[in-house]
Amino acid sequence: MPDLDAQVKNEGVRILRLCKDLSEFILSGQARKTYLVETEHFLEYIKKSLEAIDEFVKQTITKEMPPPLAKVRLKGFDLIREGLSWIYIFVKEAIDADTLSIPYSLIIFLNYVATELQKPEKVSLVVLGSSDLMYYKYNLKNLRNLTRHIASKVIKDYPVLPEDIGVLKFPYCAAQEVLVNCILFHEMGHYIYEKTNLEQQFLHDIESNLTTFVQDNKIIEELKPKDPDLAFKKLFIYVGGLMSSWADEIFADIVAIRILGPAFHFALLVLEQILRTDIKRNRNFSRTHPADDFRFKIHAKWLNKGIWDDIIKDRKPDVFDRLKECEKLEFEKEDFSISCEPPLGEDKDLKEKLHTWMFEEFEKMVVKVEEEALAKTAGQEPISDFNKNKNESNDSLITKALEHGVVPSTVYDKKKQKRHPNPTTILNSGFFFYLGNMDSLLEKVESSDSDIDKRMNYEKRLNQWLAKAIEDWQILLMENKL
Amino acid sequence: MSVLSRKEIKDRLKKSPEDLESIIITPLLNEKFDHDSIDLRLGCYFRVPAVTTIECVKPYQQDTVEHYGELVHKPYIRGSKINTLILQPHHAVLASTLEYIKMPGDVSGQILTKSSWARIFISIASAPWIHPFYRGCLTLEVTNLGNVPVALPVGKPMAQLVFIKLEGQIKLEKDVIEGSYAGAVMPEAPKFKA
Numbered sequence: 187m188p189d190l191d192a193q194v195k196n197e198g199v200r201i202l203r204l205c206k207d208l209s210e211f212i213l214s215g216q217a218r219k220t221y222l223v224e225t226e227h228f229l230e231y232i233k234k235s236l237e238a239i240d241e242f243v244k245q246t247i248t249k250e251m252p253p254p255l256a257k258v259r260l261k262g263f264d265l266i267r268e269g270l271s272w273i274y275i276f277v278k279e280a281i282d283a284d285t286l287s288i289p290y291s292l293i294i295f296l297n298y299v300a301t302e303l304q305k306p307e308k309v310s311l312v313v314l315g316s317s318d319l320m321y322y323k324y325n326l327k328n329l330r331n332l333t334r335h336i337a338s339k340v341i342k343d344y345p346v347l348p349e350d351i352g353v354l355k356f357p358y359c360a361a362q363e364v365l366v367n368c369i370l371f372h373e374m375g376h377y378i379y380e381k382t383n384l385e386q387q388f389l390h391d392i393e394s395n396l397t398t399f400v401q402d403n404k405i406i407e408e409l410k411p412k413d414p415d416l417a418f419k420k421l422f423i424y425v426g427g428l429m430s431s432w433a434d435e436i437f438a439d440i441v442a443i444r445i446l447g448p449a450f451h452f453a454l455l456v457l458e459q460i461l462r463t464d465i466k467r468n469r470n471f472s473r474t475h476p477a478d479d480f481r482f483k484i485h486a487k488w489l490n491k492g493i494w495d496d497i498i499k500d501r502k503p504d505v506f507d508r509l510k511e512c513e514k515l516e517f518e519k520e521d522f523s524i525s526c527e528p529p530l531g532e533d534k535d536l537k538e539k540l541h542t543w544m545f546e547e548f549e550k551m552v553v554k555v556e557e558e559a560l561a562k563t564a565g566q567e568p569i570s571d572f573n574k575n576k577n578e579s580n581d582s583l584i585t586k587a588l589e590h591g592v593v594p595s596t597v598y599d600k601k602k603q604k605r606h607p608n609p610t611t612i613l614n615s616g617f618f619f620y621l622g623n624m625d626s627l628l629e630k631v632e633s634s635d636s637d638i639d640k641r642m643n644y645e646k647r648l649n650q651w652l653a654k655a656i657e658d659w660q661i662l663l664m665e666n667k668l
Numbered sequence: 669m670s671v672l673s674r675k676e677i678k679d680r681l682k683k684s685p686e687d688l689e690s691i692i693i694t695p696l697l698n699e700k701f702d703h704d705s706i707d708l709r710l711g712c713y714f715r716v717p718a719v720t721t722i723e724c725v726k727p728y729q730q731d732t733v734e735h736y737g738e739l740v741h742k743p744y745i746r747g748s749k750i751n752t753l754i755l756q757p758h759h760a761v762l763a764s765t766l767e768y769i770k771m772p773g774d775v776s777g778q779i780l781t782k783s784s785w786a787r788i789f790i791s792i793a794s795a796p797w798i799h800p801f802y803r804g805c806l807t808l809e810v811t812n813l814g815n816v817p818v819a820l821p822v823g824k825p826m827a828q829l830v831f832i833k834l835e836g837q838i839k840l841e842k843d844v845i846e847g848s849y850a851g852a853v854m855p856e857a858p859k860f861k862a
Contacts (some may be wrong), residue, residue, distance in 0.1 A: 213705075220741050285741045587692075590685035591803050591845045593768040593853065596694035602682040606695075632846040647851040654768060654853040656804075657712075658695040661744050661823075665697055 190256035195261050204270060205236045205243075208277050214444045215281035216234035222285060224297055224310040227282055228352070232273055233334070235496045239266055242341040262340035269336050272329050276353075279314040287358070288313050289367045291657035298660075300374050300444055303562055304381065311374060315358025319461065321369045323376035324353035344588040352377040353418050364652045365617055366460070368453035372448050375438030375559075384437070384558055388551055392426045399543050409531060421528040425544060428526065433551050438461045439481055440559035443488040444566055448498055449613040451485045452621065469515070477522050482512035484552075493569055497581075505621060513647045517545040572611040575599065580607040582615070583614035589626045595658030602653035606668055609656045616652040620645070672703045672775065672831035680772060682794040688840040691804070691831070692770035698825075707782065707825035708765040711805055714740045714753055715762035715852035727860040734857045737762055742822045752819040755790075760811040762855035763792075766823060771831075772804040779806055780828045789814030792827050800834065801844050804852040 195379040212229055221229065243266070246259055285320045300309040316322070330347045337344040354373040360366060379385070400406055400418060442450040445469035458478070475481075486509040489495055498506055515521040526539045573579050583597035584607055594612060597605050607615070619627075624644065633640055662668050672680075678701070679710040683690035693706065701707075727730045744766070755761055771777055776830030777798035780790055792808045808827060812818050820826070845851065848859040 220743060285743060286739055290741070290743075300783050590770065590843055591851050592685050592692050592770050593694055595768075596692075596696060598682050598684065600684075604682075627845075630843055630845045631850075632844055645850075650853045651768075651851070657744075658768075662695050663695070665745070667695070667697060 189446060190253045190260070191251060194251065194256050194259050195247045197260065198243045201243050201246075201263060201266060201270070202240060204274075205240045208270075208273060209236050209240075211277055212281060214620050215284070219281075219284035221280075221283070221287070222290070222293060222313075224293075224312050224351075224481050225280055225283055227310050227348075227583075228276075228312045228353075231345060231348060231351065232277060232280070235269070235273060236346045238341050239270070242266075242344075252384065265340050271333055272332070275574065276314075279316075279612055280312065281313070282358070283314045287315060287361050289356070289361060289364055289653065290369075291653045291660065292364055292367050292370065292609075294660055295656055296370055296374055299371070300377065303378060303441075303566075309352070309356055309377075309380070310348070310350045311352045311377060313354045313356060314368065315361065316355035318355070319357045320355075321357070321373055321457075323373045323380075324355060326351065326353060333599070352380075362620045362646065362653075363650060364613070364649045364656070365449070365620060366453050368442075368446055368449045368457045368613060368617075369457060371442040371450055372438045372454075374615050375441035378562055379434050379437045382437075382558055382562070384433065384555065387554075388430050388433055388580055389426050391551075392547065393422055394426055394546060396422055399540075403539060405530070405536060405540075408533070408536065411481065417529070421540075423525075424528050424640075425540070428471070428473060429524055429544060429548055429551065431474050432471060432548060433555050435475050435481070436484055436552055437555045437559050439484055440488055440556060441563055443485055443564040444559065446610055446647060447494045447572070447614055448489060448570065449610070451482075451489070451509070451619045452505070452617045454481075454546075461612075469522050473526050477513055479508075479512045480522055482509055483515050484508060488514040497569075497573060501618060501622065517549060530667075571608045572614055574605075580605060581615045581618070583607070584612065585619055585623060588616070588651065589623060591627060591630065591647070591651075593654045593658065595655040597660070606659060606662055607655075609659055612655045612659070618650065620648060624648070669835050670833045671704050672833060674703050677701060677706060677831060685770065686843075687774075688773040688843060689766045689831070690770070691772055691775075693767050695767065697768040704830070705780075705828040706785060707736070708767050708779070708806065708827040708829055709768075709823050709827045710808070710820055711764040711766040711854070712742055712744050712751075712822050713764060714742065715857070716753075716857045717760070718742050728837070730859070737855070737857060739854070745824050750824070751822040753822070755810060755812040755818050755820055757812055757815050757817065760809060761820075763808045763810050764852070764855045765808065765827060766805070768803070768805050768853065769798075771798055771800055773836050773843070774838045775799045775831045776800055776834060777802075777810070778830045778832060782826055782828055782837065784828055786814070790818055790826075798829075802850065803845065803856075804848065804850055805854065807849065807855045808850070811817065 212233060216229070251259065297309060297311050300311055327348060333344065333346045337346055354370055356367060356370060389509060400421065406414045406417055409417055471477050489498065491522055522545065524544065528540055529539055530536045530540065572581050578599045580597065583599060584594040586592035587597055595606060597607065599605060607639065631640055631644060635643065677691060681692040681693060698707065712844055718736060718738035720736060722736065726738050731837065740753070742753055744751065753761065779793045779796045779798065781793065787803060789812065789815060792810045794809045798806065803840050810820060849856055
């Protein structure tokens with residue numbers, strides 16, 4: 187008969203030591219570094235979790251307990267350990283995400299925008315560096331459920347992960363980049379999508395429509411499975427999983443386009459260039475993402491709706507050619523396909539029939555996604571600032587400033603009136619400048635560096651100037667000087 | 669050699685960056701200038717001498733120089749929650765101005781400690797001369813010459829910039845960006861060139 191009481195004490199002490207180490211790690215980071223309010227909020231939550239675990243375990247191991255209770259406690263420790271394994275990962279990432287290790291001013295703007303969109307709800311987007319060369323929104327659903335579970339089953343006072351917290355990841359080496367990090371606004375879109383009830387609605391509709399489709403086409407009958415209910419469930423998991431992921435992506439893209447305009451599209455193109463040496467046309471829908479060309483079709487449509495089209499049509503045509511081509515693509519013309527295998531055995535006709543049906547249904551979903559994204563971003567008209575005074579737009583004043591190596595947070599027009607362009611304008615003009623005007627800046631630079639070094643230095647400078655301009659805009663906003 | 673007056677500074681501020689006589693100062697939070705200078709604020713970034721394993725800083729060995737000053741960020745916060753960096757007695761730190769400056773082609777600049785700061789034994793510049801056409805946030809070498817620690821408040825005026833017009837006939841032809849620190853938005857590690 188094992189000594190359960192001793193086992194509780196041993197395991198408890200191990201948990202206490204881990205809690206202590208993690209708390210000290212957080213304190214050492216906080217003593218040396220500066221964090222955004224949102225990251226502090228996240229770290230405070232983690233500290234409270236550790237304190238709750240510490241208190242509970244200390245109380246538990248100082249009491250003698252009969253074997254049945256000891257068994258319950260050991261089970262509780264399993265759940266606590268599961269919680270600690272999440273905390274373990276996040277503590278390191280959050281401590282590393284001090285204001286010098288993230289695109290600081292862009293993330294302040296990101297939280298500002300997200301708060302505006304989600305009013306009156308609180309928003310706290312924590313941006314952490316990722317070791318993957320990609321951007322994503324971390325799915326906190328499981329962690330939130332786990333914290334609820336710990337609170338209901340083990341530690342009464344255990345804090346549930348606050349609803350306002352969202353975690354976004356960016357490649358850690360891109361901390362000083364402003365332009366490519368515009369992709370974070372797409373990840374913010376995922377956070378907003380999660381707060382809508384679109385996913386539930388979609389899954390409900392998909393299940394009901396799939397039932398009809400399967401019955402009408404006698405799909406389950408043709409498959410002749412041992413368990414028809416299980417076969418349908420598997421099919422629903424496949425169809426629902428793919429289509430709700432695609433809808434999420436399209437929603438996030440539209441939100442990013444509505445907030446940032448072409449800057450988001452450019453950022454995606456730049457990321458594509460970083461990730462792939464050979465950029466092939468992508469017309470395949472994957473398990474997680476719609477085809478790039480379908481996304482670009484949506485970008486083109488929403489850039490057009492936002493009147494950005496007037497602005498971009500005369501610029502760098504090679505950048506926009508792909509958008510124009512993608513705009514013409516149609517599901518009906520079989521321009522797209524799905525690169526996944528449904529659980530339908532080897533039957534190719536059945537697979538084709540299902541995928542065609544999925545595209546038909548997805549088109550209907552896109553309409554709803556567009557309506558919701560438009561409603562969520564209502565009142566966001568960044569273009570009005572970009573193109574203010576057509577004769578002498580903020581864009582042209584920013585371009586002039588950048589050509590002369592100047593941070594474009596204060597610009598003067600011909601009438602000697604002062605203007606402070608908003609971050610959306612700064613990012614778009616910055617991107618247009620990066621894509622088409624860098625040479626005009628480099629001509630002014632007298633340096634003994636090689637052309638490549640000069641270009642690299644001044645691309646870095648450009649990102650620094652844009653970050654500074656956004657930071658200045660925030661300072662001017664705080665000081666009521668806008 | 670003559671010093672630009674408040675009126676001339678204001679006139680030049682409104683000129684386009686293309687204009688070789690233009691002055692750019694951004695963000696300009698207070699436009700109440702002195703008669704002959706403008707106030708500049710303490711920025712949010714610092715380079716603090718690091719506790720390092722480097723035995724000796726050798727100026728022409730970039731690896732010994734690059735990480736000698738450790739970058740520290742103190743974000744700008746308004747009102748009662750002013751962010752500060754505590755500077756110990758007889759210690760120095762590199763800081764920069766909150767304002768990004770572009771100098772005209774016919775004007776040099778000199779940066780001076782504001783007198784109130786000098787009276788608590790803070791000095792902000794040991795390399796105070798700014799060349800024509802320079803652009804960037806100005807680096808401040810802040811030293812506490814006193815005997816007690818001093819809190820340096822982010823976003824508060826600490827320096828004065830005086831513009832000095834070059835004598836003789838200056839023929840301005842084109843804008844030039846030159847120098848290792850041109851375009852810097854925060855204090856950067858030194859770049860010694862042999």
